[in-house]
Amino acid sequence: MKRNFALIGYPLGHTMSPVIHKRLFELSEDFSSRYSVVEIKPEHFRTKAPELFELSGFNVTIPHKLNIIKYLDQLDLSAKRYGAVNVVKCGEQNIGYNTDVDGFLRSIESLGTDLSGRVLLLGCGGAGRMMAIETIRRGGELTIAVRNRPESIEKGQNVLANIHMLAEDAKVSLTTLESVSGQYDILLNSTPCGMYPHSEEMPVSKQVVEGIPYLFDAVYNPRATELVQTARANGAAATGGMAMLVWQAAVAHEIWDGVTYDPEIIHNLVNEMEDYVEHDFGK
Template sequence: MNYAITGYPLGHTMSPPIHNRLFALANLDAEYSVISFPPEEFSQRITQLKALDGFNVTIPYKQTVLPFLDELSDGAKLYGAVNVVKNDGGRYLGYNTDVDGFVRTMQSHRISLATDVCVLGAGGVGRMFAIESVRQGGNVSVAVRESGLAGARELQQEIREKLGAQIAVQDISTLKGPFGLLINATPVGMYPNQDHMPVSEEFLQGIPVVFDCIYNPRHTMLMNKAFARGCRVIGGMDMLVWQAVAAHEIWNGSQYEPAQITELIEDMNRQLCEREKSQ
């Protein structure tokens, strides 16, 4: 069987080692590769992707792929994005397992979303964090820069219409809490721009839990400063691995023991640390 991830750029993706380990744990003979190309080539390269048994989709193609699919899961429809495609005998089914990765990460750390949640960013993944937090009883604020306020208000309206719930929209430069959970859904702090964080260090005081969905570097500046302020911190590798587990459940019905996934997360973090040392 053949699988791949597509996106652009993909120079530092951790997906191949994660998925190849999951195939090995399930005793499946499969290969997982990287297929990367610029956006203007997508409509020509989709045939190459559809020849696979399944594939993952990441930035910037999570919405681009939608018109090329035959059916979307309820989650993909709700979040308006696909990150997993299954080739079901020539029918192409789209799923969103980012939400599975998020929810299972929170569950594995015994963190409730039914609290005051602040989501930094209202892009694709930020949108998902906000919607799912509302669905699970969270009192949600979305914080963006001035340039993102229009998009955040569109999300606010969508949540009002689809879920009958209210969220607050704030400018990140004047953000006010308090919050029980802070989620970074922005790229601020991602390699190679590690020396930045989306909020001030002072803002972190008194926030019990900080989740940064960035996985490279393993410890972002936000995570380091939050830890120093006494916050509990969670990095993005957990979510990356758990969403991959959900993809394997979709593709082949594979099942894994929680201890196997914990070990896999730890191993991938070690690999990432080795990469960081060589960068």
């Protein structure tokens, strides 16, 4: 039976979702399902939303991750925790999930480490806030570094307050990107710094990266940012954001179809998608 899935958002422009999901369907030997891109302007969302549930399932990105919630029958725990949905399973009940969390955690696992040690997080926007909370949930000692700007510092203070509401005894502190010091077990970059076409930029100095054995950078274009290259040159295990992007998509398929993917298969798909970004994406 032919099934239809989609990514909804606005604007979408160049997106990796169709090519990733097509390959995931193929890897689970599903050659009949179709995946499309549906742009919905915010002012049209209310009238278009009911039509989405004619799909078998769909992914949600900016600016609809919050707007979709009121149309759902149920939320998964991760979607409740972050108040945002990026995957919907349609059926007798339409259920919302947040697999960005899974994508992040499985990326860290693929590095061969965890978040229980001393963690340095760069940035604290939507993805950064999730990384911060997941670090605290796993017993990590967290330092959040933000730009030395009033609005960035205020955002960081709000995340700290949010964390302390969830865990009063959380070990978390705030600093600026220019003032980072100390030793860390893992560095997490949630900022867009280093994204194509500004691939030569780094959110912190090379001195900060020295001595940190693990690094995760949420940027996936280029495949290896200056930050990732610097970490690897120092002997660290480092990965870019493609692992998170592919894993969050794979977990969506687990939700839709109950399939499971061997980590080695996903690792190979990450490499395949990094090749795609390097040679074909947006060209």
